[in-house]
Amino acid sequence: MGKVEDYWNNFVQESPDRKNLPYGGEMSFGTDEKMSAELTALVLSGKKSGTTSALEAYRIDNEKLPKTGVYSVLTDWEGNPLGIIKEIKVDILPFNQVPWSMAEKEGEDESLESWRENHEEFFKEDGDIMGYEFTPDMPVVFEEFCLVHKGPIQP
Numbered sequence: 001m002g003k004v005e006d007y008w009n010n011f012v013q014e015s016p017d018r019k020n021l022p023y024g025g026e027m028s029f030g031t032d033e034k035m036s037a038e039l040t041a042l043v044l045s046g047k048k049s050g051t052t053s054a055l056e057a058y059r060i061d062n063e064k065l066p067k068t069g070v071y072s073v074l075t076d077w078e079g080n081p082l083g084i085i086k087e088i089k090v091d092i093l094p095f096n097q098v099p100w101s102m103a104e105k106e107g108e109d110e111s112l113e114s115w116r117e118n119h120e121e122f123f124k125e126d127g128d129i130m131g132y133e134f135t136p137d138m139p140v141v142f143e144e145f146c147l148v149h150k151g152p153i154q155p
């Protein structure tokens with residue numbers, strides 16, 4: 001087993017009521033090491049409790065959509081486990097209809113306008129790499145999550 005699975009198993013074994021928790025694997029943030037470190041620090045500080053992805057990226061990667069109630073191991077850029085996250089809510093909506101009440105949960109911007117500018121730039125770059133085209137009404141997946149554990153877990 002790898003370090004992520006070991007981390008998860010140790011988390012589950014800490015308490016009998018965790019035995020049947022739905023496990024979604026590992027979750028990381030960012031498209032490069034610097035962005036990953038910044039976003040992960042926001043999650044660990046409690047400032048970041050949401051993230052937005054292009055729905056089309058899930059299809060291209062043949063990846064399952066996130067589900068409410070599922071737990072994941074938060075990892076850094078190198079895949080080291082740092083904590084446990086639980087999905088609170090998952091919404092699919094057009095990019096241009098994401099309200100500030102959702103966008104501010106990402107903890108990265110001070111206004112809806114800056115959130116839209118920064119995410120439009122991100123989705124254009126991501127789309128160029130992955131093979132989808134950004135449009136203002138493109139469907140996005142917004143995940144709201146909470147950090148339920150951070151730091152080491154003793155076996």
